[in-house]
Amino acid sequence: MPDADLLMPDVDFAYDDVPDLHERIVQLRQNGPVVPVRYHGDRTWLILDHELVKQAFEDYDHFDPAPGYQQIAAPSMGQTIQTMSGDEHRISRGLVTAPFLPSKIRSLVEDLIEPIANELLDRVAGKEVVDLVSTFTRPYPFMVITRLLGIPVEDEERMLEWAIKMIDFPWDPDGAVRAKEQFQAYMQTIIDDRRANPTGDFMSMLVQAEYEGERLSDERILGFVGLLFPAGSDTTYKNAGSLFACVLADPALRERALRSPRDRELIVTESLRWQPPTAFLPRMASNDVELGNVQIRKGEWTLFGITAANADPKVYPDPHRFDPDRDNRDILTFGRSKHFCLGMHLARRELETALRLVFERFPHMVLEKGEPVEFVGAVLRGPRALHVRPYGQREDQN
Amino acid sequence: MRVTFFDINGAAQHVEGRAGENAMECAKRNAIDGIIGECGGAMACATCHAYVDPRWIARLDPPEHQERDMIDGCIDVRPESRLTCQVILEDALDGIVFTVPDSQV
Ligand code: HEM
Numbered sequence: 001m002p003d004a005d006l007l008m009p010d011v012d013f014a015y016d017d018v019p020d021l022h023e024r025i026v027q028l029r030q031n032g033p034v035v036p037v038r039y040h041g042d043r044t045w046l047i048l049d050h051e052l053v054k055q056a057f058e059d060y061d062h063f064d065p066a067p068g069y070q071q072i073a074a075p076s077m078g079q080t081i082q083t084m085s086g087d088e089h090r091i092s093r094g095l096v097t098a099p100f101l102p103s104k105i106r107s108l109v110e111d112l113i114e115p116i117a118n119e120l121l122d123r124v125a126g127k128e129v130v131d132l133v134s135t136f137t138r139p140y141p142f143m144v145i146t147r148l149l150g151i152p153v154e155d156e157e158r159m160l161e162w163a164i165k166m167i168d169f170p171w172d173p174d175g176a177v178r179a180k181e182q183f184q185a186y187m188q189t190i191i192d193d194r195r196a197n198p199t200g201d202f203m204s205m206l207v208q209a210e211y212e213g214e215r216l217s218d219e220r221i222l223g224f225v226g227l228l229f230p231a232g233s234d235t236t237y238k239n240a241g242s243l244f245a246c247v248l249a250d251p252a253l254r255e256r257a258l259r260s261p262r263d264r265e266l267i268v269t270e271s272l273r274w275q276p277p278t279a280f281l282p283r284m285a286s287n288d289v290e291l292g293n294v295q296i297r298k299g300e301w302t303l304f305g306i307t308a309a310n311a312d313p314k315v316y317p318d319p320h321r322f323d324p325d326r327d328n329r330d331i332l333t334f335g336r337s338k339h340f341c342l343g344m345h346l347a348r349r350e351l352e353t354a355l356r357l358v359f360e361r362f363p364h365m366v367l368e369k370g371e372p373v374e375f376v377g378a379v380l381r382g383p384r385a386l387h388v389r390p391y392g393q394r395e396d397q398n
Numbered sequence: 399m400r401v402t403f404f405d406i407n408g409a410a411q412h413v414e415g416r417a418g419e420n421a422m423e424c425a426k427r428n429a430i431d432g433i434i435g436e437c438g439g440a441m442a443c444a445t446c447h448a449y450v451d452p453r454w455i456a457r458l459d460p461p462e463h464q465e466r467d468m469i470d471g472c473i474d475v476r477p478e479s480r481l482t483c484q485v486i487l488e489d490a491l492d493g494i495v496f497t498v499p500d501s502q503v
Contacts, residue, residue, distance in 0.1 A: 101471020102503045340437035
């Protein structure tokens, strides 16, 4: 493909850290709503405009996500709701939806989410300086998923190794496939157990689910639970980091974070708008299409510029200001339409719970001076690390 | 056509609905608090739940089973619960009344 017209040819959005992503988006926008950039070495269309990203999400004739996920995810993950379309997707999604709906997720806050957050925050307690990402925000959503799946605590470590390896397919295909086989063999024992003795837990809900006369085969359950790790863990932890980076930097926000559940909802939502973990979402065009005066061919890759859409000044005035009180009902952080994020309620309750517990337990927590926070990544974006002092600055350091 | 949204404390907002749009879109266009509709009307997010005034329920087609399943997972569900994205406004619904629940989550 010709590279001559590439904008910012020095950057590859698949590999580079792009710490200045927001500034680059502002520059790119001057060239139109859909612009050619480099991604995995090739020219790729980046969609920047809120209305166009929304429209593309809703356009299954030209941007059906399934064919693209067949290429990039199915080889290591198998068939999942991401690789399906039409009725197959509707029914398969219908079978797994119930455990992710608001009433179910609300009941998980006290029973599952809070205890995990507290357990991890115990490791922050007593420390003078600590990286909040590696001690808290990264393991937290991962543990929510393993405990949701009924995996015993002593096996969490193994599970983490498999989960990391499974998404390593592009770099280590054999290792990824081996990890998937080990993961599936392990999960099969839990499925067998719940089929024999349903307990009402998450896995029991899956094995008993029925939708339009269909039930989930073991293979479908294995594909689905495998998807939960990349979809629900890597995303949520990146956002948790961005959320704390923001709130720790602003005393007014920190004070507000302790005020009410509604205030926490608003702060979390604004952090999701401002620094979405799925900054640019790769999507293959499933048919020829014209978008924003650009001709896109079937099979070409695009990037849905979620971060750019969420900062489109036509929809979000003064977009770089962090303002929890703006109208954020149409942020595109969780996607849009039929493949809209299934775990949105879970992710939000995790983030709101983290926000409350961190500042209840460590009201004086501050960012370590001299360790500036660096946000990295254009596909999955968040702070590399967050060095904090849980008990604030010592007197002699002020 | 007129559409009324009550909040949970009984305060009413009367807005102009457009025939053909759904009640979620109407609520968002008129900045009605508490109707979010983040998935855009695909019954995928469960954040546009509201109560239809019982006097209007009979004039609506009952929910299809996908909507029913989503409603079952909402908070503070009542017999007159609906996803507003599935209520298409039309002239016969001129004057319809909704109450927005305390919270979607
Ligand atoms: C802040 C955290 C999260 C963000 C930003 C996020 C974002 C997204 C986005 C953008 C999509 C749509 C992808 C597409 O259209 O191709 C998606 C889908 C999905 N997400 Fe999330 N997600 C988050 C957390 C979670 C969690 C916690 C879970 C579950 C444990 C989860 C499970 C899923 C699943 C299963 C899908 C596929 C839905 C389908 O294809 O029908 N996500 N997510």
